[in-house]
Amino acid sequence: MAMSANRDTLTVPEVCAELQISRSTFYDWRQKGRAPLCIVLPNGSLRIRRRDLDRWLSACEDAA
DSSP, X not given: OOOXXXXXXXXXXXXXXXXXXXXHHHHHHHHTTOSOOOEEOTTSOEEEEHHHHHHXXXXXXXXX
16 A cells, blocks of 8 residues: 655545554544544545544543
8 A cells, every 4th residue: 555645644545554444434433523633635535644643543542
């Protein structure tokens, strides 16, 4: 799997691979407001900032 051109942002497949979840799980979490903050590009594609993913993971750890 190729890395994003900008290492500060990740694609949905990259995030799913890192979290070891399916795309459907990611979109389910997003629909329920439980996914990391996403950037919606003009073409509708999503990107996730590395720092937002890291903050989201930290928040999940604190809640556990």
